[in-house]
Amino acid sequence: MNIKTKTIERSLQSGGKTPDVRGLYARLIRSRCQHPIALAEERDRRITMVMGPSGLQRLIGKSGFDMLVELGHRREYIAREVNTGTKFSLVIFRRQPGMLAATWNNVIASVSQHYPEIKHLVLPVKATLKRTPFAQWEKDAGFDFSDVHALGMKDPRFMTVARLLESNGDALAVRRFLYHTVRLTELFSGDGYTQLQDGARGVREYVLENKVLACLGEMHAIELDVTVPKAK
Known part of the structure; x- marks a missing residue:
């Protein structure tokens, strides 16, 4: 058809x-x-x-x-x-x-498959990524991720593959990488659906x-x- x-x-x-x-x-x-x-x-x-x-x-x-x-x-x-x-x-x-449905488990598995050079950093912090609220990540980082993303890769805080490999590789560094490079934003819910700005469930995503x-x-x-x- x-x-x-x-x-x-x-x-x-x-x-x-x-x-x-x-x-x-x-x-x-x-x-x-x-x-x-x-x-x-x-x-x-x-x-x-x-x-x-x-x-x-x-x-x-x-x-x-x-x-x-x-x-x-x-x-x-x-x-x-x-x-x-x-x-x-x-x-x-x-x-x-x-x-695959865009759940935390499937996204982390996909990241590990398509970014094999950082798999050793992503898998150990999987549980922390799943349970930590986004606001806590920004609090720990001390800056707004969206502000950094707007500046682009010229800002050293914009986490790329290369910068992640050069970092201490902790959970915060991995979450910043997922935000800037993979684009798992503050509205990524991890339950297979998009999340709207008002907190309502959006569409099913893969x-x-x-x-x-x-x-x-x-x-x-x-x-x-x-x-x-x-x-x-």
């Missing part, structure tokens, strides 16, 4: 008749290019988060901004990306091999190896218009 791209695109934009999205998965991609080439463009990003059919269905009729919120992105993050010229696309594709879009097989990319509404 082919992906009914026109039907899905019309429904997403207008909220019309709900299309059949069974067997379809999707990722909302941010890119500096006019046309994205991979599920995630960051150089060190080897795994990504994608949504399943139920998540795709929940995006029907939503604006580009509301789609991002539904997928667990903070308003401040969205505004910053839009202001710096980031473009957003929704890429729809069939289920891929190796896709962890998947970062892939070039051409390797997904049948797929369709929809360019989104993301406008941040004025704060009330």
